[in-house]
Amino acid sequence: MTTDHDEAETLRIARRALVRKPGAIGLVPIGTDMGDFPGRLAAAVARLTGERVAVFEPWLLWKGAPGGEQDPIVRRQSFDMTVLALPPELDPMLAATALARGVAWARQRFKHAVVDLTGLPLGYRPTLACADVVIPVAGAGVVRADDLRAIHGSLPGNQVAGVVLIG
Numbered sequence: 001m002t003t004d005h006d007e008a009e010t011l012r013i014a015r016r017a018l019v020r021k022p023g024a025i026g027l028v029p030i031g032t033d034m035g036d037f038p039g040r041l042a043a044a045v046a047r048l049t050g051e052r053v054a055v056f057e058p059w060l061l062w063k064g065a066p067g068g069e070q071d072p073i074v075r076r077q078s079f080d081m082t083v084l085a086l087p088p089e090l091d092p093m094l095a096a097t098a099l100a101r102g103v104a105w106a107r108q109r110f111k112h113a114v115v116d117l118t119g120l121p122l123g124y125r126p127t128l129a130c131a132d133v134v135i136p137v138a139g140a141g142v143v144r145a146d147d148l149r150a151i152h153g154s155l156p157g158n159q160v161a162g163v164v165l166i167g
């Protein structure tokens with residue numbers, strides 16, 4: 001359930017990320033399940049820009065026949081977003097590379113994308129190349145300040161657009 005406060009806060013987060021004019025916003029969960037946050041953020045970006053937003057599901061949810069089409073698969077659509085996935089990939093590094101190709105495909109068709117980077121190796125260059133800005137998403141009351149500093153320190157400073165606490 002989303003409250004008016006959640007919606008207002010998500011709009012604020014989207015506005016802050018959009019200041020940097022990103023084509024793709026990467027979300028990195030820290031000690032939490034992001035739940036519907038990627039979809040809420042995409043809806044907020046769509047509301048602010050008037051454009052449909054591509055949303056990439058986390059790689060562990062990619063379904064279908066391995067080695068199938070390389071283009072993203074449309075999972076569902078609404079007036080403000082198109083949820084995409086890729087053919088399944090067991091290796092996280094290969095998944096990050098496939099996601100980078102998928103985001104490049106989406107950049108030709110959508111002005112903005114929200115990319116769930118759950119489970120992908122942050123130290124592997126193609127993972128962070130998927131996003132123009134990165135937003136760490138942490139579980140409120142679950143993640144310690146030291147954990148946040150460690151993750152924040154592993155991300156390129158020019159890509160980080162703040163930290164979101166949920167839960």
